[in-house]
Amino acid sequence: MSTVERTATGARPRPRTTPDVGAALLAVLVLAALAAPLLAPHDPEAVQSARVLGSPSASYPFGSDVLGRDVLSRVLYALRVSLTVAVSAVGVATLVAVPLGLLAGYAGGWVDSLISRPLDMLLVLPALLLAISLIAILGPGSVVAALAIAVIYLPILARVMRSSTLVVTRNEYVVVARARGAGHLRVMARHVLPNAIGPVAVQASVLTGFALQLEAALSFLGLGTQPPTPSLGGMLADGRDVLTQAPWVEVFPGLAIAVAVIAFTLLGDGLRRSLDPTGVAS
Amino acid sequence: MTSRAAFVLRRVLLTLPVLWVMSVFVFLIIRLVPGDPVRTMLGFRATAANVAEVRRRLHLDEPLLQQYVRWVGDLLHGDLGQDLVSRAPLSEQLAQRLPVTLELTTLSMTLAVLVGVPLGVRAAVGGRWTRRLTDGFVVLGISVPDFWLGIMLVLLFAGTLTVLPPSGYLPFTTDPVQNLRYMTLPVLTLATAETAYLLRTTRGAMESVLQRPYVTYLRAKGLSPRRIVAGHALKNAAPTVVTVIGIQVGVLLGGAIVVEQLFALPGVGRMIVTAINQRNYPTVQAGVLVIAAMFVLVSLVTDLVVGWLDPRVSDGAGA
Amino acid sequence: MTAALALCDLRVRFPVGDGLVSAVDGVSLRVEPGEIVGLVGESGCGKSTLAAAVMGLLPPSTSVTGSVRVAGDEVVGLDDRRLRAMRGDRVSMVVQDPSTSLDPIWSVGDQVAETIRAHRRVGRRQARALATQLMTDVGIPAAASRYDDPPHRLSGGMRQRIVIAAALANEPSLLIADEPTTALDVTIQAQILGLIRRLRDDRGTAVLLITHDLGVVAQVCDRVAVMYAGQLVEVAGAQELFDHPRHPYTRALLGALPSATARGERLAVIPGQVPDLAHQPRGCRFAARCPLRTDVCEQAPVPEPVGASMAACWHVDQPLPLLGGAR
Numbered sequence: 001m002s003t004v005e006r007t008a009t010g011a012r013p014r015p016r017t018t019p020d021v022g023a024a025l026l027a028v029l030v031l032a033a034l035a036a037p038l039l040a041p042h043d044p045e046a047v048q049s050a051r052v053l054g055s056p057s058a059s060y061p062f063g064s065d066v067l068g069r070d071v072l073s074r075v076l077y078a079l080r081v082s083l084t085v086a087v088s089a090v091g092v093a094t095l096v097a098v099p100l101g102l103l104a105g106y107a108g109g110w111v112d113s114l115i116s117r118p119l120d121m122l123l124v125l126p127a128l129l130l131a132i133s134l135i136a137i138l139g140p141g142s143v144v145a146a147l148a149i150a151v152i153y154l155p156i157l158a159r160v161m162r163s164s165t166l167v168v169t170r171n172e173y174v175v176v177a178r179a180r181g182a183g184h185l186r187v188m189a190r191h192v193l194p195n196a197i198g199p200v201a202v203q204a205s206v207l208t209g210f211a212l213q214l215e216a217a218l219s220f221l222g223l224g225t226q227p228p229t230p231s232l233g234g235m236l237a238d239g240r241d242v243l244t245q246a247p248w249v250e251v252f253p254g255l256a257i258a259v260a261v262i263a264f265t266l267l268g269d270g271l272r273r274s275l276d277p278t279g280v281a282s
Numbered sequence: 283m284t285s286r287a288a289f290v291l292r293r294v295l296l297t298l299p300v301l302w303v304m305s306v307f308v309f310l311i312i313r314l315v316p317g318d319p320v321r322t323m324l325g326f327r328a329t330a331a332n333v334a335e336v337r338r339r340l341h342l343d344e345p346l347l348q349q350y351v352r353w354v355g356d357l358l359h360g361d362l363g364q365d366l367v368s369r370a371p372l373s374e375q376l377a378q379r380l381p382v383t384l385e386l387t388t389l390s391m392t393l394a395v396l397v398g399v400p401l402g403v404r405a406a407v408g409g410r411w412t413r414r415l416t417d418g419f420v421v422l423g424i425s426v427p428d429f430w431l432g433i434m435l436v437l438l439f440a441g442t443l444t445v446l447p448p449s450g451y452l453p454f455t456t457d458p459v460q461n462l463r464y465m466t467l468p469v470l471t472l473a474t475a476e477t478a479y480l481l482r483t484t485r486g487a488m489e490s491v492l493q494r495p496y497v498t499y500l501r502a503k504g505l506s507p508r509r510i511v512a513g514h515a516l517k518n519a520a521p522t523v524v525t526v527i528g529i530q531v532g533v534l535l536g537g538a539i540v541v542e543q544l545f546a547l548p549g550v551g552r553m554i555v556t557a558i559n560q561r562n563y564p565t566v567q568a569g570v571l572v573i574a575a576m577f578v579l580v581s582l583v584t585d586l587v588v589g590w591l592d593p594r595v596s597d598g599a600g601a
Numbered sequence: 602m603t604a605a606l607a608l609c610d611l612r613v614r615f616p617v618g619d620g621l622v623s624a625v626d627g628v629s630l631r632v633e634p635g636e637i638v639g640l641v642g643e644s645g646c647g648k649s650t651l652a653a654a655v656m657g658l659l660p661p662s663t664s665v666t667g668s669v670r671v672a673g674d675e676v677v678g679l680d681d682r683r684l685r686a687m688r689g690d691r692v693s694m695v696v697q698d699p700s701t702s703l704d705p706i707w708s709v710g711d712q713v714a715e716t717i718r719a720h721r722r723v724g725r726r727q728a729r730a731l732a733t734q735l736m737t738d739v740g741i742p743a744a745a746s747r748y749d750d751p752p753h754r755l756s757g758g759m760r761q762r763i764v765i766a767a768a769l770a771n772e773p774s775l776l777i778a779d780e781p782t783t784a785l786d787v788t789i790q791a792q793i794l795g796l797i798r799r800l801r802d803d804r805g806t807a808v809l810l811i812t813h814d815l816g817v818v819a820q821v822c823d824r825v826a827v828m829y830a831g832q833l834v835e836v837a838g839a840q841e842l843f844d845h846p847r848h849p850y851t852r853a854l855l856g857a858l859p860s861a862t863a864r865g866e867r868l869a870v871i872p873g874q875v876p877d878l879a880h881q882p883r884g885c886r887f888a889a890r891c892p893l894r895t896d897v898c899e900q901a902p903v904p905e906p907v908g909a910s911m912a913a914c915w916h917v918d919q920p921l922p923l924l925g926g927a928r
Contacts, residue, residue, distance in 0.1 A: 121303045124300050124303055124304050124307075124574070124577075124578070125304065125307070125532075125570075125574050125577065126532035126533065126535045126536045126573065126574070126577050127532065127533070127536055128533075128535075128536025128537070128539060128540075129532075129535065129536055129539070129570060129573055129574060129577075132539065132554060132555070132558065132570075133307070133308075133311055133566075133570050135558065136311060136554075136558045136563070136566045136570075137311055137314045137315055137316075138316065139316075140558075209425065213425075213427045216427055216429075216430075217427065217429060217540050220429055220540060220543070220544075221539070221540060221543055221555050222555070222559060223555070223558065233429075236429065236430060236433060240433065240544070243433060243436060243437055243441060243448075244437065244440075244441035247437050247441070250430075250433050250434075250437070251434075253430075254426075254427065254430030254433065254434070257427050257430060258422075258425055258426045258427065258430065261424075261425035261426075261427070262421060262422075262425040265421060265424065265425055266421070494701065495696070495698070495701040495702055496701060496702050496703055496704050496705075498658065498696070498702075499694070499696055499702040499703075499764075500704070501658055501688070502656055502658060502688055502689060502693065502694040502696070503688065503689035503693070503715070503716045503719060503767065504685045504686065504687070504688035504689030504690055504716070504719050504720060505685070505689075505715070505719050506685060509719070513715075514704050514706075514707070517704075517706050517707070518704065518705065518706050591706070592705075592706055593706065593751040593753070593754075594705060594706075594751065594753050597751075597753065597754070
């Protein structure tokens with residue numbers, strides 16, 4: 001059968017287009033968030049009694065909320081906060097998880113146990129419960145929320161890095177590098193890390209989407225970003241009571257979250273195809 | 283001792299360190315609060331005498347180890363402490379609230395399993411269009427935040443169609459029909475993402491099983507596709523699916539916190555959120571402890587079921 | 602007498618890109634009842650594809666032409682339902698690796714009983730008794746107590762016995778054994794081959810034994826068919842083939858074998874490569890690697906039958922000048 005496959009290599013299946021869709025969607029969202037001061041038609045925190053629960057119009061495309069604030073402007077600014085929290089939470093988690101997972105997978109033995117066992121303990125509690133407990137201790141706010149999310153994702157990312165390292169370390173070039181007399185640190189940094197990081201990138205991309213969702217959930221519960229700073233979850237909580245009179249207050253922030261999560265998921269799927277063909281991250 | 287009994291014993295013993303870590307974590311919640319936790323709880327208007335009284339009541343003036351031993355001892359007697367505000371025993375409060383959370387999560391998971399697993403099996407053996415449809419449902423189901431979905435469901439069923447109550451609760455024992463009407467939207471909210479997730483898991487597990495060499499051999503034995511799927515593929519995919527269900531119960535328990543808040547259901551999750559906002563730490567502790575303990579219990583049951591489904595697991599042979 | 606298996610000009614083609622690639626190209630072969638015929642060739646020569654064609658296990662996009670008759674009945678062109686009725690009943694299969702060919706969760710006994718119940722109206726309890734008897738027949742000690750064990754509690758050799766028991770459950774006319782011993786230890790190999798021979802002696806089942814191992818052929822086969830690049834190049838009685846190989850390819854295979862009766866020897870390395878299936882030469886397919894090659898080899902050789910034997914070569918029986926020195 002191998003002969004048949006060999007002759008068939010000329011017609012490799014075309015790569016699917018979803019990574020581009022994910023990346024493009026994400027680029028639009030990030031640009032919109034970055035350019036919020038330029039794009040926002042109104043001051044997101046400006047209270048206008050004349051515009052209370054105003055329906056969508058030309059100058060207020062997404063309508064206005066209970067305090068007469070422009071929903072579009074608030075969504076744009078909230079997206080900034082949400083993206084910042086999500087990206088920094090996953091960023092911090094990745095920065096800590098990569099060296100830990102690399103060392104655990106490369107060294108093995110008691111070093112592995114010393115690193116992996118305590119990280120496993122973080123998985124004893126359901127993720128959202130752990131985040132809420134940490135917020136209960138440290139008090140609500142977006143920084144604490146980011147930190148709590150980072151703590152939840154740390155063991156997941158470290159695990160992926162560890163198993164990816166285990167796969168790479170078995171490769172011949174690592175053995176050859178060691179045989180040539182390269183030190184452990186050098187081998188880890190130059191040979192193992194670049195080859196093992198792919199699945200972590202995939203997982204981090206997917207987790208950033210979920211981090212955004214988690215931040216929104218925490219803010220919805222009043223435990224994340226605090227008012228008056230606009231946050232997507234907070235906007236949903238504020239509009240809950242006026243849902244039937246002014247659905248736009250609820251529809252647009254939720255759509256923003258959903259689109260952002262979809263973007264990160266599609267990006268992760270695309271990255272998976274190019275960076276993690278063997279599926280270590282899943 | 284049979285290998286199966288040894289497996290059960292080993293797995294049960296394995297939960298002990300987990301329970302210990304969990305207890306230490308929950309115990310520390312109140313003790314890790316920066317500054318003076320009692321001050322934080324009572325606010326700035328509290329008098330020094332008041333602060334001292336609460337500190338004594340919570341035994342925070344004792345050495346840490348002694349506090350822990352006392353706390354665990356009380357737990358083992360079913361004493362979860364008192365509510366800081368009402369001074370009512372927390373065990374009574376939990377006895378009222380736990381059934382709400384249990385009903386919500388059990389109904390949601392049951393619905394997700396009943397819909398997601400059969401759809402996943404269909405998708406695994408289906409054609410290109412089945413795959414596209416399920417792909418779309420999975421991405422949407424996993425990406426749409428559940429609380430927003432809940433809000434949209436309220437808008438549709440309670441706002442526009444006015445067929446279901448937007449929020450509230452009646453105990454099942456008081457009025458079963460009303461109870462289920464109150465539960466419908468919360469359960470749909472919580473179950474949708476779960477259904478998508480279980481669909482994807484089942485589909486993946488089935489696809490991977492159907493690629494194994496023994497499936498060719500089963501065909502060579504003259505078995506019909508239906509028998510191969512129902513008799514062999516499903517049984518081999520089941521351990522994976524059950525493992526994921528166990529993990530996802532943790533996600534559901536977390537999601538229940540948000541959904542209870544959204545639909546004003548008087549469950550444990552809502553109790554925790556309210557308590558956090560009131561700096562009512564003993565109540566936070568009790569709520570976290572109960573939910574975490576349920577999660578540990580579910581993980582244990584899951585692993586035992588997987589061991590029962592797959593003899594390689596209980597033999598320690600590696601699946 | 603009706604042959605257990607009769608192939609006539611069998612061709613199997615797979616769609617690749619825009620065209621079709623032949624994996625089996627004009628094979629004709631008979632296996633008589635009670636006969637063990639070895640099908641020998643290097644990996645990729647089409648022998649497993651041939652087996653899949655006989656079982657009707659090829660994907661629907663495959664083109665199968667010619668005739669495959671199992672105990673007189675045509676298999677090519679049968680619908681799914683009829684193919685299923687035939688598989689595991691009148692023709693059954695033993696595959697290479699018993700560690701991956703058994704369902705890891707089902708008990709071994711149930712996997713034998715399942716084959717019975719797939720084809721016969723037999724109650725659960727009766728199927729269990731029949732399966733236990735079959736397990737005893739294939740040499741599983743204390744079969745009744747092994748019945749409920751999952752496969753991983755059995756050794757590789759015992760698992761292969763289970764696969765064989767399931768294959769024999771419905772007394773098939775033909776058993777196709779595709780590399781049945783390749784994954785096993787040498788001593789277990791001999792036991793399994795002995796079992797296959799004994800079952801043939803007791804039950805008269807015809808066996809098509811597919812292998813790349815000439816040692817296996819020497820141990821059990823009555824006749825041998827040598828396959829190269831999708832075609833049969835030589836068919837002969839086993840003893841005859843080992844004593845007087847006629848086709849240069851067969852001779853190359855045997856010449857490199859230290860002892861034709863040695864067990865567990867793999868085929869020798871022959872200089873050159875098996876031609877790409879998509880780009881087969883017009884003439885003799887072995888020509889590029891053949892030390893006897895002449896201009897006449899540009900044309901496809903006409904198989905030269907001698908009784909039940911055959912050798913497809915223009916230079917049958919000529920001495921091989923370079924054998925061994927060609928490396």
